Amino acid sequence: xxxxxxxxxxxxxxxxxxxxxxxxxxxxxxxxxxxxxxxxxxxxxxxxxxxxxxxxxxxxxxxxxxxxxxxxxxxxxxxxxxxxxxxxxxxxxxxxxxxxxxxxxxxxxxxxxxxxxxxxxxxxxxxxxxxxxxxxxxxxxxxxxxxxxxxxxxxxxxxxxxxxxxxxxxxxxxxxxxxxxxxxxxxxxxxxxxxxxxxxxxxxxxxxxxxxxxxxxxxxxxxxxxxx
Amino acid sequence: xxxxxxxxxxxxxxxxxxxxxxxxxxxxxxxxxxxxxxxxxxxxxxxxxxxxxxxxxxxxxxxxxxxxxxxxxxxxxxxxxxxxxxxxxxxxxxxxxxxxxxxxxxxxxxxxxxxxxxxxxxxxxxxxxxxxxxxxxxxxxxxxxxxxxxxxxxxxxxxxxxxxxxxxxxxxxxxxxxxxxxxxxxxxxxxxxxxxxxxxxxxxxxxxxxxxxxxxxxxxxxxxxxxxxxxxxxxxxxxxxxxxxxxxxxxxxxxxxxxxxxxxxxxxxxxxxxxxxxxxxxxxxxxxxxxxxxxxxxxxxxxxxxxxxxxxxxxxxxxxxxxxxxxxxxxxxxxxxxxxxxxxxxxxxxxxxxxxxxxxxxxxxxxxxxxxxxxxxxxxxxxxxxxxxxxxxxxxxxxxxxxxxxxxxxxxxxxxxxxxxxxxxxxxxxxxxxxxxxxxxxxxxxxxxxxxxxxxxxxxxxxxxxxxxxxxxxxxxxxxxxxxxxxxx
Amino acid sequence: xxxxxxxxxxxxxxxxxxxxxxxxxxxxxxxxxxxxxxxxxxxxxxxxxxxxxxxxxxxxxxxxxxxxxxxxxxxxxxxxxxxxxxxxxxxxxxxxxxxxxxxxxxxxxxxxxxxxxxxxxxxxxxxxxxxxxxxxxxxxxxxxxxxxxxxx
Amino acid sequence: xxxxxxxxxxxxxxxxxxxxxxxxxxxxxxxxxxxxxxxxxxxxxxxxxxxxxxxxxxxxxxxxxxxxxxxxxxxxxxxxxxxxxxxxxxxxxxxxxxxxx
Numbered sequence: 001x002x003x004x005x006x007x008x009x010x011x012x013x014x015x016x017x018x019x020x021x022x023x024x025x026x027x028x029x030x031x032x033x034x035x036x037x038x039x040x041x042x043x044x045x046x047x048x049x050x051x052x053x054x055x056x057x058x059x060x061x062x063x064x065x066x067x068x069x070x071x072x073x074x075x076x077x078x079x080x081x082x083x084x085x086x087x088x089x090x091x092x093x094x095x096x097x098x099x100x101x102x103x104x105x106x107x108x109x110x111x112x113x114x115x116x117x118x119x120x121x122x123x124x125x126x127x128x129x130x131x132x133x134x135x136x137x138x139x140x141x142x143x144x145x146x147x148x149x150x151x152x153x154x155x156x157x158x159x160x161x162x163x164x165x166x167x168x169x170x171x172x173x174x175x176x177x178x179x180x181x182x183x184x185x186x187x188x189x190x191x192x193x194x195x196x197x198x199x200x201x202x203x204x205x206x207x208x209x210x211x212x213x214x215x216x217x218x219x220x221x222x223x224x225x226x227x228x
Numbered sequence: 229x230x231x232x233x234x235x236x237x238x239x240x241x242x243x244x245x246x247x248x249x250x251x252x253x254x255x256x257x258x259x260x261x262x263x264x265x266x267x268x269x270x271x272x273x274x275x276x277x278x279x280x281x282x283x284x285x286x287x288x289x290x291x292x293x294x295x296x297x298x299x300x301x302x303x304x305x306x307x308x309x310x311x312x313x314x315x316x317x318x319x320x321x322x323x324x325x326x327x328x329x330x331x332x333x334x335x336x337x338x339x340x341x342x343x344x345x346x347x348x349x350x351x352x353x354x355x356x357x358x359x360x361x362x363x364x365x366x367x368x369x370x371x372x373x374x375x376x377x378x379x380x381x382x383x384x385x386x387x388x389x390x391x392x393x394x395x396x397x398x399x400x401x402x403x404x405x406x407x408x409x410x411x412x413x414x415x416x417x418x419x420x421x422x423x424x425x426x427x428x429x430x431x432x433x434x435x436x437x438x439x440x441x442x443x444x445x446x447x448x449x450x451x452x453x454x455x456x457x458x459x460x461x462x463x464x465x466x467x468x469x470x471x472x473x474x475x476x477x478x479x480x481x482x483x484x485x486x487x488x489x490x491x492x493x494x495x496x497x498x499x500x501x502x503x504x505x506x507x508x509x510x511x512x513x514x515x516x517x518x519x520x521x522x523x524x525x526x527x528x529x530x531x532x533x534x535x536x537x538x539x540x541x542x543x544x545x546x547x548x549x550x551x552x553x554x555x556x557x558x559x560x561x562x563x564x565x566x567x568x569x570x571x572x573x574x575x576x577x578x579x580x581x582x583x584x585x586x587x588x589x590x591x592x593x594x595x596x597x598x599x600x601x602x603x604x605x606x607x608x609x610x611x612x613x614x615x616x617x618x619x620x621x622x623x624x625x626x627x628x629x630x631x632x633x634x635x636x637x638x639x640x641x642x643x644x645x646x647x648x649x650x651x652x653x654x655x656x657x658x659x660x661x662x663x664x665x666x667x668x669x670x671x672x673x674x675x676x677x678x679x680x681x682x683x684x685x686x687x688x689x690x691x692x693x694x695x696x697x698x699x700x701x702x703x704x705x706x707x708x709x710x711x712x713x714x715x716x717x
Numbered sequence: 718x719x720x721x722x723x724x725x726x727x728x729x730x731x732x733x734x735x736x737x738x739x740x741x742x743x744x745x746x747x748x749x750x751x752x753x754x755x756x757x758x759x760x761x762x763x764x765x766x767x768x769x770x771x772x773x774x775x776x777x778x779x780x781x782x783x784x785x786x787x788x789x790x791x792x793x794x795x796x797x798x799x800x801x802x803x804x805x806x807x808x809x810x811x812x813x814x815x816x817x818x819x820x821x822x823x824x825x826x827x828x829x830x831x832x833x834x835x836x837x838x839x840x841x842x843x844x845x846x847x848x849x850x851x852x853x854x855x856x857x858x859x860x861x862x863x864x865x866x867x868x869x
Numbered sequence: 870x871x872x873x874x875x876x877x878x879x880x881x882x883x884x885x886x887x888x889x890x891x892x893x894x895x896x897x898x899x900x901x902x903x904x905x906x907x908x909x910x911x912x913x914x915x916x917x918x919x920x921x922x923x924x925x926x927x928x929x930x931x932x933x934x935x936x937x938x939x940x941x942x943x944x945x946x947x948x949x950x951x952x953x954x955x956x957x958x959x960x961x962x963x964x965x966x967x968x969x970x
Contacts, residue, residue, distance in 0.1 A: 076368030
């Protein structure tokens, strides 16, 4: 019964979508908002990477929402897994793992920061760099599980980075009467110091995402919790 | 413009800061939430009591509408934004004492911010983001007790909700593919291409997606377990407030784009199914939280039936039913805080806590629609609208509402009689009347509305007039589009 | 009909979406449901990116290719970035809850879990546990695992 | 040329997707899911979306695989027999006895 309903629903949906396919302007969509951004994005925002311009300037509110969602998820994971002092049963990694992690840590850190800071110029940005940062901090945990990560410090970084994002937005609110309007000079298109406050926002996003994901992975790893 | 942006942003800021602050001073961290919510209320209340003639429109970051995100605060949106601040203050966990208090407060604040955003945002994808934020925050809050049932209920809710989000996102992708814009007003400027099959499919997907939180029929089987295992405060907020905000998204789409299509018929059909499912399950329910959870599903079916009525009548009826349900259902869940057991175990509760039992009777009467309580007027609005419609489906809806009203009356009276039964050792119930203070306040509000039904009705008509007017919305967001329209009639 | 580039991708996106939906509706194992959800999400993300693609265009990065070439729409790309992040957040939460649930009930089968859930709720609220129609009384949903005594 | 690459990738992604749903080993299914993500991220490159491709590769193929694998490890569930009910067999025997009593 359940499967029959499923097949019917999926068949119906698939049929609809396939039939509609011939009416949809695939491959030649009506660019409305997109065309305008392509035209003026570089000048108004000053970022060469227009995706970053959309993400942090035009649709900055979405990015704030996205940060909040990740924060909510991390908070809920903490709530679900409990906050007891957990006994980590994993043994110390072998020499190769430990040496490898020592080697990887600074490399990943630099790459992560590079990706974050060049978000407005090249593909990548706060979020992608943040994932790399999280990996940088997670690899040593894999090698030496007992040392773990300081969750207090992580929540501090997380909170302050999020507050910094909103703070930059509020600064614009009071300076120009528009929340999240990019401030500071736009600089020369394509230079590192350009696009006004965008790199700062990117930095905040990167730190927040990095701290959140690192915390998430470590708490999943440590979740040796007993029955509640 | 501050009333539009700060009620969304300040709770987010506070949520980010609660946990670091809690490490320094628990007191400050605890005070942060109420302070922020009160600030929002102070900012919003003047706009709601004495609404500006023109809606507040705010382009975030000063990026002109189709490029950036727009916040649109007409009377309806401001009313809901106000209700968010008010209800979160009412159902705030004032007592505290949870070992994970900071996390819980952070999630409450995130939920408050997302709810305000849902009321105010005028951008489809931004609405989706706020909707997801509301979903994720509520997952955390529902599983607050950490017991097995709470976790299982959360996971079921999470899977249904995530599936709904995927469908809603597919709908948004289909819309974007056809129009190249996400701005609601711009979608409304030229709705004709969207009224074909592709547009209707997109609408259907979004109805299913956003219908998850609005407790609409196919995807609402998570409701009873979640409301039965979550803390009653959270159930009150989810059933009362968040479900209405999900409905608000669909209302905007209906008014701006899909008013003249088959979409209202879809809603009417789903609404009838929802109302049957909800009320008959409520009739069979054996415990108090699940009874009112199912009854909440039934009421939302009524909301959808109301919104399917054509023209501004439907909007008026829908808003009236939604506001009435917001008031009554939040209050009933406020009572569920202590009355969490089976109906049988609550027999004779009126002996110890007569005030709570009286409140229940008051809300039950309004829910059934006994005159002169507001519930009566809202039901009359819907029934009159359905009678005017005249189609076969509309008459089916009419019959359905009358039938389920009888069912509703039966189970609510049955329970009310049980409450007043004389028994030897009556259940303890509430320890003090502080425990149902929110319900008491809401009951007083209900009585106040009953006594001053005319001014309230006038206010509702003013709200509807703005909310039901497609070209009004478009003109407010795109003044130049309106001028363009006048040139070529 | 020769398949062009865009239709191939459209079919791929649709296929992923439908596969994921199929998995979501037919599976009852919690962990596999999480995976099916990821499939559906990947399909929708592809669909969204596809809605901004136009043939013969270059990535929306200034100074990346020749000056006057048309570029693809950057908005859907930003949307998908947001959607991916949301997806991973929800996924992590689901995994964490699954871990806790498995420790509590010893199963990840949603049908069994639903039975446990109703039994537990019924016990908490002091009502008769729901009778399942298809099973005889002896094989009613197992009573949930009693909480293990807390070690000091 | 572009069509051929796309076709191969789509077939790869869809078959990996089928594997996700029907592989017995959950770890295998997780790996298949990460193959799907990787394939999709290459498709994003073909669709001129380098930012998204980078994210999908980092998140879908990396982060989410790590999260799922960590979850599986915590569950002690590298492998299960069938999808329904049989998972009970994983409960320690003493606990099962208590349940059955």
